[in-house]
Amino acid sequence: MRPSAIALAVIVSTAAHADAHADSIIVQSTTSTKNSGLYDYLLPMIEADTGLTVNVVAVGTGQAIKNAERCDGDVLLVHAKAAEERFVAAGFGTERHNLMYNDFVIVGPAEDPAGIAAATSAVDALTRIQRSGSKFASRGDDSGTHKKERALWAAANIDPDPGSGQWYLETGSGMGATLNTGIGVGAYVMTDRATWLKFGNKQDADIRFDGDPALFNQYGVIPVSGDKCPSTNTPGATAFRDWLISDKGQQAIANYQVDGKPLFFPNAD
Amino acid sequence: MEALREAFALIVGLDADLFEILGLSIRVSLISLLVATLVGLPVGTYLAINDFRGRRIVIIMTNALMGMPPVAVGLMVYLLLSRSGPLGVLGLLYTPTAMIIAQVILITPIIVSLSFQVIENLESEYRDTFRSLGVRGGRAIRAYLWDARYALTTCILAGFGRAISEVGAVIIVGGNIDHLTRVMTTTIALETSRGNLDLALGLGIILLLLSLIVNAGVGAIKEFAKKRQYA
Numbered sequence: 001m002r003p004s005a006i007a008l009a010v011i012v013s014t015a016a017h018a019d020a021h022a023d024s025i026i027v028q029s030t031t032s033t034k035n036s037g038l039y040d041y042l043l044p045m046i047e048a049d050t051g052l053t054v055n056v057v058a059v060g061t062g063q064a065i066k067n068a069e070r071c072d073g074d075v076l077l078v079h080a081k082a083a084e085e086r087f088v089a090a091g092f093g094t095e096r097h098n099l100m101y102n103d104f105v106i107v108g109p110a111e112d113p114a115g116i117a118a119a120t121s122a123v124d125a126l127t128r129i130q131r132s133g134s135k136f137a138s139r140g141d142d143s144g145t146h147k148k149e150r151a152l153w154a155a156a157n158i159d160p161d162p163g164s165g166q167w168y169l170e171t172g173s174g175m176g177a178t179l180n181t182g183i184g185v186g187a188y189v190m191t192d193r194a195t196w197l198k199f200g201n202k203q204d205a206d207i208r209f210d211g212d213p214a215l216f217n218q219y220g221v222i223p224v225s226g227d228k229c230p231s232t233n234t235p236g237a238t239a240f241r242d243w244l245i246s247d248k249g250q251q252a253i254a255n256y257q258v259d260g261k262p263l264f265f266p267n268a269d
Numbered sequence: 270m271e272a273l274r275e276a277f278a279l280i281v282g283l284d285a286d287l288f289e290i291l292g293l294s295i296r297v298s299l300i301s302l303l304v305a306t307l308v309g310l311p312v313g314t315y316l317a318i319n320d321f322r323g324r325r326i327v328i329i330m331t332n333a334l335m336g337m338p339p340v341a342v343g344l345m346v347y348l349l350l351s352r353s354g355p356l357g358v359l360g361l362l363y364t365p366t367a368m369i370i371a372q373v374i375l376i377t378p379i380i381v382s383l384s385f386q387v388i389e390n391l392e393s394e395y396r397d398t399f400r401s402l403g404v405r406g407g408r409a410i411r412a413y414l415w416d417a418r419y420a421l422t423t424c425i426l427a428g429f430g431r432a433i434s435e436v437g438a439v440i441i442v443g444g445n446i447d448h449l450t451r452v453m454t455t456t457i458a459l460e461t462s463r464g465n466l467d468l469a470l471g472l473g474i475i476l477l478l479l480s481l482i483v484n485a486g487v488g489a490i491k492e493f494a495k496k497r498q499y500a
Contacts, residue, residue: 026363026444026446031462035459035462035463039447040447055363055444055446055447055449056446056447057363057444057445057446058445070351070352070353070354071351071352071353071357072351072352072353072362072363173462174462175462176461176462176463176464177461177462179464180461180462180464180466198463199463199464200463200464200465200466200468201464201465201466202464229352229353231352231357231358231360
């Protein structure tokens with residue numbers, strides 16, 4: 001055999017190996033569910049009950065939806081309800097189910113220079129941040145968290161874009177990277193609670209504002225449509241979705257805790 | 270300090286996940302390197318010993334390709350392998366094979382360019398002898414490669430260094446899927462994004478150790494072979 005033929009054989013056998021898990025699905029997921037360790041907790045149960053191999057690709061919600069629209073996933077698990085409903089309406093998903101929720105919090109340095117601990121609402125907190133000349137680190141990546149944050153700025157009648165690069169820092173990165181950056185420069189950051197509880201580089205930052213119903217964070221699960229994407233593993237995707245919204249799955253989500261605190265609250269419909 | 274302790278604990282504890290991830294890193298990098306070497310060395314040699322129209326342009330292009338941003342290569346391969354892309358039917362996206370394809374594209378130009386430099390130096394020395402003996406084509410390429418084998422190991426190590434340390438391309442086409450496409454660099458990225466900086470740095474130290482071992486190993490083999498040759 002010629003060397004190039006050997007190389008080809010190696011590649012083909014590698015490919016064959018990767019395809020060996022015929023009954024596997026790809027979940028296009030938001031990062032928070034992964035960074036919070038939820039999948040590490042749920043997937044062994046799901047794989048035991050359904051026999052599926054579940055492969056999770058964790059990217060921002062915006063990118064996850066785009067990837068799924070390119071048929072590069074069997075299930076979408078994200079948190080941006082309006083965008084999810086558009087995804088289903090455009091025929092890319094079969095149907096959307098609420099899965100669970102948690103909430104967003106605003107973390108900031110110990111001195112709380114903007115005094116948002118005394119804020120009466122999320123909009124008030126953002127207004128105080130902008131007025132006090134404090135820094136705010138934004139995801140800036142079209143993720144679910146970013147969409148939510150932009151909606152809150154709009155509700156506060158503040159356009160942060162002119163301050164981009166000065167007080168409004170758009171990292172264009174995931175939640176963890178944005179927290180690392182924000183904490184590094186003493187900025188405020190809006191993050192989902194689950195990622196924050198599990199985050200390992202908190203330094204002197206902590207939750208400075210939370211509890212406003214406007215910070216509610218709903219997660220949804222949607223199987224990718226076999227009509228738009230014939231390559232979709234529809235039975236696998238449906239089994240995955242069904243497990244998550246079943247009583248057992250919902251109980252498992254409720255049971256997942258970090259430091260004695262639940263991270264997600266099941267509310268499947 | 271904490272990072273060193275993390276690295277030490279992972280190695281001494283024979284952490285199963287660590288060895289799986291390390292194993293995949295090595296497997297993906299070595300297969301990429303093998304393919305890139307099999308393609309790159311003959312091409313680099315051919316460019317060094319043959320003159321043809323457009324040769325300088327090909328050389329400049331290959332040199333420029335050494336600086337290709339891995340993220341751009343990753344995106345290109347992603348769009349190619351996406352289920353809705355031209356090669357989507359192969360179902361290769363989010364597999365180790367996809368990572369190998371991206372890395373081959375990244376490191377082949379390095380091997381071509383560096384081997385070209387090595388052989389070009391040798392060529393000025395050998396040209397007249399080979400011409401008088403009538404050594405041409407594949408035989409000439411083989412002869413050059415064999416005589417330059419020690420210098421060429423550096424080219425191959427450079428390719429290995431790029432492959433094992435690369436994160437931008439493999440995270441896009443591999444997806445950093447646990448137990449499937451997670452390698453050392455994407456794990457470091459993940460742990461950094463979880464804020465586990467000590468663990469991330471600990472993994473970085475292990476990756477550095479691996480690189481040291483490979484380089485020292487190749488260096489030792491080279492010295493040993495040279496000594497035997499002149500003994």
